[in-house]
Amino acid sequence: MTVPAPALLPTTIVGSLPKPSWLAQPEVLWSPWTLEGDALIEGKQDALRIAVQEQTRRGIDILSDGEQTRQHFVTTFIEHLSGVDFEKRETVRIRDRYDASVPTVVGEVRRERPVFVDDARFLRETTDRPIKWALPGPMTMVDTLYDAHYKSREKLAWEFATILNEEARALEAAGVDIIQFDEPSFNVFFDEVKEWGVATLERATEGLRAETAVHICYGYGIKANTDWKAGLGSQWRQYEESFPLLQESSIDIISLECQHSHVPMELIELVRGKKVMLGAIDVADETVETPEEVADTLRRALAFVDADKLIPSTNCGMAPFPRDVALRKLTALSAGAALVRGELTEATGVRP
Numbered sequence: 001m002t003v004p005a006p007a008l009l010p011t012t013i014v015g016s017l018p019k020p021s022w023l024a025q026p027e028v029l030w031s032p033w034t035l036e037g038d039a040l041i042e043g044k045q046d047a048l049r050i051a052v053q054e055q056t057r058r059g060i061d062i063l064s065d066g067e068q069t070r071q072h073f074v075t076t077f078i079e080h081l082s083g084v085d086f087e088k089r090e091t092v093r094i095r096d097r098y099d100a101s102v103p104t105v106v107g108e109v110r111r112e113r114p115v116f117v118d119d120a121r122f123l124r125e126t127t128d129r130p131i132k133w134a135l136p137g138p139m140t141m142v143d144t145l146y147d148a149h150y151k152s153r154e155k156l157a158w159e160f161a162t163i164l165n166e167e168a169r170a171l172e173a174a175g176v177d178i179i180q181f182d183e184p185s186f187n188v189f190f191d192e193v194k195e196w197g198v199a200t201l202e203r204a205t206e207g208l209r210a211e212t213a214v215h216i217c218y219g220y221g222i223k224a225n226t227d228w229k230a231g232l233g234s235q236w237r238q239y240e241e242s243f244p245l246l247q248e249s250s251i252d253i254i255s256l257e258c259q260h261s262h263v264p265m266e267l268i269e270l271v272r273g274k275k276v277m278l279g280a281i282d283v284a285d286e287t288v289e290t291p292e293e294v295a296d297t298l299r300r301a302l303a304f305v306d307a308d309k310l311i312p313s314t315n316c317g318m319a320p321f322p323r324d325v326a327l328r329k330l331t332a333l334s335a336g337a338a339l340v341r342g343e344l345t346e347a348t349g350v351r352p
């Protein structure tokens with residue numbers, strides 16, 4: 001029996017939490033595992049239990065696995081597919097921003113077996129609260145590979161959308177309440193977003209009864225991202241390109257970053273009617289927000305989103321933080337949300 005989230009301002013995190021040092025090197029993005037074999041499986045499950053316990057203890061309402069079972073938000077998924085050769089690597093430009101050595105698509109891509117379903121089932125057994133699971137979006141997957149087979153980003157994206165839909169349906173059957181697709185590429189390739197980005201994303205969610213979310217952000221606080229952000233000017237209006245399309249789409253929840261970002265709040269109006277997972281915690285700065293700062297961001301957002309559709313969250317993942325910083329930020333998020341929930345309850349009489 002699931003314990004329902006509060007009707008007003010249920011809190012959640014976008015994705016990752018830091019991993020314990022006995023599982024992977026801390027404060028490093030995408031760091032390799034320090035365990036192997038059965039010890040690794042057990043280690044990941046223990047880390048997941050801790051992630052659930054800390055989120056619960058610190059007042060987070062919709063829980064995730066904190067990505068304790070994944071090394072990378074895209075490649076861990078791709079590793080489980082056939083048609084991709086991880087030995088054959090090419091250097092490509094990721095999101096038009098930084099070069100990375102990536103695996104090559106050498107044949108038809110297929111999901112031979114479930115990817116995260118066992119992990120999701122384990123999360124489901126670990127908590128009574130609603131759970132959310134993140135998958136990469138089709139466009140972001142395409143952008144993280146070298147394609148020597150389809151030779152068409154769009155064609156490959158449709159193939160990935162079909163595969164993602166299979167995985168999403170299996171996650172739903174395992175008891176996942178919200179399935180989130182990470183699409184940071186939506187802030188970069190605007191023509192492709194219009195031509196096939198939103199359409200392939202909708203294909204990935206086809207037939208789901210679980211709620212669906214898309215997370216679009218400006219990335220972790222790594223140098224390539226902070227340099228890119230520095231060149232974006234005083235107003236970040238990238239969401240203006242994708243939001244009108246998403247407003248008309250079948251996606252239920254839009255996740256965006258707002259804390260300390262230069263995103264003008266009024267852009268949220270463009271997805272009016274959708275639920276908004278609002279980033280009220282900065283993931284590029286170790287300074288822990290005060291509850292009042294979080295509350296201030298939420299109050300400003302409420303001018304553009306109905307109170308019953310606002311989900312306070314983080315800007316993005318918190319994997320690179322020291323553990324205590326990430327955990328204190330969870331507390332700040334739920335305390336800030338509680339302040340505003342109290343104000344709304346007083347003003348509207350709606351029980352939280």
Ligand SMILES: [Zn+2]
Nearest residue numbers: 217219316317
């Ligand atoms: Zn993100």
